Amino acid sequence: MKERKIVITGLGVIAPNGIGKEQFWESLKEGRSGIKPVERFDTSGFKCKMAGEVQDFTPEDYLGTKGLRDLERTSRLLCASAKMAIEDARLNINDDNADDYGVCTGTTLSALWNISEFGKELITEGPRFTGASLFPGMVVNAASSQVSIRFNIQGFNTTISTGYSSSIDALKYAIDFIKMRRIKAVLVGGVESLSLANYTGFYRLGFFAGINGEEVSCPFDKRRNGIVLGEGSAVIVIEDEEDALERGAHIYARVNGIGNCFEPYRIGKYHPEAIGLKESIKGAMRNSELNKSEVDYISASANSVIVQDRLETKAIKEVYGKYAYNIPVSSIKSMIGEPFSAGGLFQIAASIGSMYKGFIPPTMNYEIADEACDLDYVANKSRITRINNVLITNYGPGGNSAAFILSKWN
Numbered sequence: 245m246k247e248r249k250i251v252i253t254g255l256g257v258i259a260p261n262g263i264g265k266e267q268f269w270e271s272l273k274e275g276r277s278g279i280k281p282v283e284r285f286d287t288s289g290f291k292c293k294m295a296g297e298v299q300d301f302t303p304e305d306y307l308g309t310k311g312l313r314d315l316e317r318t319s320r321l322l323c324a325s326a327k328m329a330i331e332d333a334r335l336n337i338n339d340d341n342a343d344d345y346g347v348c349t350g351t352t353l354s355a356l357w358n359i360s361e362f363g364k365e366l367i368t369e370g371p372r373f374t375g376a377s378l379f380p381g382m383v384v385n386a387a388s389s390q391v392s393i394r395f396n397i398q399g400f401n402t403t404i405s406t407g408y409s410s411s412i413d414a415l416k417y418a419i420d421f422i423k424m425r426r427i428k429a430v431l432v433g434g435v436e437s438l439s440l441a442n443y444t445g446f447y448r449l450g451f452f453a454g455i456n457g458e459e460v461s462c463p464f465d466k467r468r469n470g471i472v473l474g475e476g477s478a479v480i481v482i483e484d485e486e487d488a489l490e491r492g493a494h495i496y497a498r499v500n501g502i503g504n505c506f507e508p509y510r511i512g513k514y515h516p517e518a519i520g521l522k523e524s525i526k527g528a529m530r531n532s533e534l535n536k537s538e539v540d541y542i543s544a545s546a547n548s549v550i551v552q553d554r555l556e557t558k559a560i561k562e563v564y565g566k567y568a569y570n571i572p573v574s575s576i577k578s579m580i581g582e583p584f585s586a587g588g589l590f591q592i593a594a595s596i597g598s599m600y601k602g603f604i605p606p607t608m609n610y611e612i613a614d615e616a617c618d619l620d621y622v623a624n625k626s627r628i629t630r631i632n633n634v635l636i637t638n639y640g641p642g643g644n645s646a647a648f649i650l651s652k653w654n
Contacts, residue, residue: 254333296474296581350410408640411588474581503527
């Protein structure tokens with residue numbers, strides 16, 4: 245049986261530096277950051293004050309007012325970006341074809357706000373007086389389920405929660421469903437929302453920039469000292485190429501290779517040889533059948549953590565050899581912060597813009613070179629160039645890593 249080719253036909257994005265694909269792409273091209281002082285909660289008890297917060301999002305503009313009270317912030321973000329993606333792909337989902345569509349979302353921390361609020365009421369008010377409306381949002385699949393409910397998507401609904409690699413892992417899961425002919429098209433999403441609970445967690449772990457240095461996201465720079473947390477949502481529509489052509493869809497790009505790996509090392513620690521990341525990149529390259537010299541750009545997972553950026557540089561050099569020094573590498577997290585599970589989908593959204601607008605997003609805030617990070621990081625200014633193939637990496641402490649190759653569709 246002929247293997248099905250998978251393409252991307254729709255995109256919706258709500259990012260700290262832009263809502264909607266055009267605003268997001270323009271911000272990346274101009275190097276505009278969405279990192280700013282936090283407004284959602286009081287940060288007076290923290291040494292750190294910044295985040296990649298979505299501050300100009302009005303959910304009523306996208307979802308109307310009906311049923312909005314039942315949606316917590318994460319579901320509002322995901323449902324709004326899903327609506328954008330459905331409209332962008334010109335999908336007509338109805339009772340007759342609802343089984344042809346599925347939803348697969350990468351998220352990990354999205355339920356923390358509901359859990360913390362419910363727990364607080366449980367302690368202060370007692371079990372008989374807790375707000376019942378908080379309870380449904382305590383499960384990690386709540387946001388993904390709300391997308392299916394709101395848009396009548398009945399094929400399947402799955403949430404992937406693997407930390408930093410969740411978005412690309414969700415994409416791989418969705419691709420497999422299409423290739424097995426169990427579904428025609430899937431909304432693949434990544435979402436995280438900022439809350440006092442997850443902000444406090446990362447802070448207490450000592451993971452934030454600003455605790456032991458300058459509070460800035462500066463991937464690959466020698467000043468880097470931790471992440472700036474981010475939030476937001478991105479959704480793409482993927483479908484079989486033949487189905488997309490048959491319905492006259494606009495095709496953005498082609499799925500051209502994907503790989504993931506779990507390295508059982510230590511919780512919250514990086515393997516000193518980045519074995520999982522290297523295996524993920526090799527798997528993506530092997531599945532794509534591209535030559536090393538055909539990769540035009542690497543959208544890196546680098547998030548301004550000292551160890552992570554060094555290990556990612558090391559992995560790229562070991563996989564690509566002499567070609568590594570010819571491939572531009574940049575990190576959009578210098579402009580949006582670390583959105584955790586949503587990172588991979590933001591990178592895909594950005595890379596589609598790179599292909600169609602002809603630019604590589606810069607690594608902002610790059611000032612001091614680090615001898616351990618010696619590749620071309622497209623420092624501080626976007627680069628105008630033609631892009632056909634992008635390698636996207638997702639990586640972090642804990643063992644999960646993933647890589648994905650996106651190719652321009654011709």
